[in-house]
Amino acid sequence: MTSDAGPVRPPTIRTVAARAGVSKSLVSLVLQNSPRVSEQRRAAVLAAMDELGYRPDPAARSLAERRTRTVGVVLDDLTNPWYVDLLAGLRPVLHEHGLRPLLADGATEPDAVAALTDLRVDGIVVVGTPSDPVVEQVLALGDVLPVVVAGTRESRLGTADIVANDDDAGARLATAHLLEQGHRRISHIVGRGEVGGLRREGHVATMRAADLAQHCVDGDWTEETGHRLAHELLTGPDRPTAILAANDRSAVGVLTAADELGLAVPGELSVVGYDDTVLARLPRLSLTTVDSHIAEVGQAAGEALCARLAGDDPGAPTTRLITPALVVRGSTGPAR
Amino acid sequence: MTSDAGPVRPPTIRTVAARAGVSKSLVSLVLQNSPRVSEQRRAAVLAAMDELGYRPDPAARSLAERRTRTVGVVLDDLTNPWYVDLLAGLRPVLHEHGLRPLLADGATEPDAVAALTDLRVDGIVVVGTPSDPVVEQVLALGDVLPVVVAGTRESRLGTADIVANDDDAGARLATAHLLEQGHRRISHIVGRGEVGGLRREGHVATMRAADLAQHCVDGDWTEETGHRLAHELLTGPDRPTAILAANDRSAVGVLTAADELGLAVPGELSVVGYDDTVLARLPRLSLTTVDSHIAEVGQAAGEALCARLAGDDPGAPTTRLITPALVVRGSTGPAR
DNA sequence: CTGAAAGCGCTTACAG
DNA sequence: CTGAAAGCGCTTACAG
Numbered sequence: 001m002t003s004d005a006g007p008v009r010p011p012t013i014r015t016v017a018a019r020a021g022v023s024k025s026l027v028s029l030v031l032q033n034s035p036r037v038s039e040q041r042r043a044a045v046l047a048a049m050d051e052l053g054y055r056p057d058p059a060a061r062s063l064a065e066r067r068t069r070t071v072g073v074v075l076d077d078l079t080n081p082w083y084v085d086l087l088a089g090l091r092p093v094l095h096e097h098g099l100r101p102l103l104a105d106g107a108t109e110p111d112a113v114a115a116l117t118d119l120r121v122d123g124i125v126v127v128g129t130p131s132d133p134v135v136e137q138v139l140a141l142g143d144v145l146p147v148v149v150a151g152t153r154e155s156r157l158g159t160a161d162i163v164a165n166d167d168d169a170g171a172r173l174a175t176a177h178l179l180e181q182g183h184r185r186i187s188h189i190v191g192r193g194e195v196g197g198l199r200r201e202g203h204v205a206t207m208r209a210a211d212l213a214q215h216c217v218d219g220d221w222t223e224e225t226g227h228r229l230a231h232e233l234l235t236g237p238d239r240p241t242a243i244l245a246a247n248d249r250s251a252v253g254v255l256t257a258a259d260e261l262g263l264a265v266p267g268e269l270s271v272v273g274y275d276d277t278v279l280a281r282l283p284r285l286s287l288t289t290v291d292s293h294i295a296e297v298g299q300a301a302g303e304a305l306c307a308r309l310a311g312d313d314p315g316a317p318t319t320r321l322i323t324p325a326l327v328v329r330g331s332t333g334p335a336r
Numbered sequence: 337m338t339s340d341a342g343p344v345r346p347p348t349i350r351t352v353a354a355r356a357g358v359s360k361s362l363v364s365l366v367l368q369n370s371p372r373v374s375e376q377r378r379a380a381v382l383a384a385m386d387e388l389g390y391r392p393d394p395a396a397r398s399l400a401e402r403r404t405r406t407v408g409v410v411l412d413d414l415t416n417p418w419y420v421d422l423l424a425g426l427r428p429v430l431h432e433h434g435l436r437p438l439l440a441d442g443a444t445e446p447d448a449v450a451a452l453t454d455l456r457v458d459g460i461v462v463v464g465t466p467s468d469p470v471v472e473q474v475l476a477l478g479d480v481l482p483v484v485v486a487g488t489r490e491s492r493l494g495t496a497d498i499v500a501n502d503d504d505a506g507a508r509l510a511t512a513h514l515l516e517q518g519h520r521r522i523s524h525i526v527g528r529g530e531v532g533g534l535r536r537e538g539h540v541a542t543m544r545a546a547d548l549a550q551h552c553v554d555g556d557w558t559e560e561t562g563h564r565l566a567h568e569l570l571t572g573p574d575r576p577t578a579i580l581a582a583n584d585r586s587a588v589g590v591l592t593a594a595d596e597l598g599l600a601v602p603g604e605l606s607v608v609g610y611d612d613t614v615l616a617r618l619p620r621l622s623l624t625t626v627d628s629h630i631a632e633v634g635q636a637a638g639e640a641l642c643a644r645l646a647g648d649d650p651g652a653p654t655t656r657l658i659t660p661a662l663v664v665r666g667s668t669g670p671a672r
Numbered sequence: 673c674t675g676a677a678a679g680c681g682c683t684t685a686c687a688g
Numbered sequence: 689c690t691g692a693a694a695g696c697g698c699t700t701a702c703a704g
Contacts, residue, residue: 008480012697023675028699036673055454059398060697063680068395078420079614087414100455103439118391119436144344256619278415283592284620348681359691364683372689396681399696 011052020048031056062120070100071305072116074134075127076107080249081277082294086127086151089298097306101125106134113137117145123305126160127151127298129193146308150301151294152195153319161308162319163301165292167195170324171202174244174272174290177326179210182335183242183270186212187233189219189226189254191246196221199246199274215240219250226253234261234269241269241335248273248280251287255331266333276327286330293322347388356384367392398456406436407641408452410470411463412443416585417613418630422463422487425634433642437461442470449473453481459641462496463487463634465529482644486637487630488531489655497644498655499637501628503531506660507538510580510608510626513662515546518671519578519606522548523569525555525562525590527582532557535582535610551576555586562589570597570605577605577671584609584616587623591667602669612663622666629658 013027020027022041029037030045037045048054062068071094075083087101094101102121104112110133116124123146126134130149135156138147147160154162178186188203190196200216207214217233219225226245233240234257245251251273255265263269273280273289280287300320349363356363358377365373366381373381384390398404407430411419423437430437438457440448446469452460459482462470466485471492474483483496490498514522524539526532536552543550553569555561562581569576570593581587587609591601599605609616609625616623636656 025675038673057399057697058455059395059404062395063393063399064699066680078414078423079417081415084414119394252618259620282588284595285618361691374689393681400683402696
């Protein structure tokens, strides 16, 4: 027969103190690795903690410390592997610094940033192109909270540190690759926002340097739009021999259009994506693309935020660009 | 010139009480929608909150309430779209009940469950086939915390509620579809764990009912293994005319093997996956598969957990199975 | 090097 | 219907 004392409460510093024969404060000092504790008592306290299975209560700690050791991460769409890969780089950095990520979906939840500040996060990482409400709320934050933008250069967020892939350079790599393969009629399906603009600039500059006409059409990052635009491009006059899509998802739409039209890839059409997502790596797609080293972007973003939180970097907002790399697969070949 | 009063502290119930001219406790009662507050004072308090932009501090609330309104979600691999889709169903349910999910990676972090209990989560959802350490830790929990297993039937976790796709039924649907197409030599690439076993059973039972020989080979859910096993099957004696893979990822490996061997799909080989992930929907793959209605599984799991937390269901562990549906695409066709 | 006390911002009985 | 008080489990000056 067990006594009916209700649910057992987990041990507290008080329990630990009693067991170790010291005061509550001493336990707290041990918890924080304070040097002002004798080795003997420290050992006694640690032993007591171990025996009792003591674990500090995060809520109590947050309340007393006036910080939560959590970081808000605003993202758009976890379905997009791009975000998942970036998180894979960000998460370990936060973990090493004793911080936990709290995810919020900026697309479905317009008040994502407000929701995070309600949770008293210590800082915020905005991942990818932020929606207008997100930008507004971040600006409204002023500088009460450190904010880092990861994965996109967002000029409206002037007070935030920025870590992004060098989209301009990536688009240059991709375009140069197509030129080397002898392509001259190259179309570019542009992406939205500043990232889309930067990729277009890199493409256009490279085409111009080669004295070639540029042909850009406005897309929106989605497979559907890539599909539709590619269909138009491939059935119109002066059919391009190569299409540079703003990202892998658009490129997948391009492949679909080519398949439907019976155009061999890369025999009759070369296709390049951007991001090197899992899609690009599928053997059936085998998409030439640009690896944006997105996990590295996430890692650098985490480091930037931790530096701000540590307070050792009170300087002006920084921008750090990660250099991308071309990944040649089966969707590109010589122009014929 | 602004006064240098340090960082402004957010308003507390004390601030609100002062502004509304009431006591702290009254503010707290309003916060909890208590009926024992006069309309007039309630209005005054709400107005004060609004003017001050008051938001309750979750840490303080957690500490006083002795619960955190958070739910630990143990998963294996966010890279797998299956998990993301399940989360999409789970998240809204938790949200409606004022709960927040805290994600933990059971694969990379062996102590995931312990980490979550350290955070004082109110309950736990184990998603997918749990690793051995996860099972051990959940069992060690006893019944101090409600646990729901989502997406797999895990017999070792006898005290937990279970919500899963009816894998047996799904495998029957898939196999029946192949039989209808006239296939007689069908191989099955089995998945690991209980889910793999259930899918195999459904397949085997259907084959047996049709008086056909079964041919199962052990896989492990991955593309690589699917690829390797399919290669063996397709180059061996008595080449199957159809392969049922345990999941979409394995099926992608099968497609790759078929492509390499120059076997037309579905002309010379029909391929079926399971899960209806984004992979299956790619036009270039166009994979016939079984939709496990995984978002619905996530939703039901959330509801089960909330019921436990509400305490209105102190009964024995429940098991709820979601009925899957066949999705016919381009990777299956008549046997020739 | 150690301890007693105040405080973090809430909720919850308990009196009135 | 309302208020004063104690308490949740921790940290942080402040004395010794």
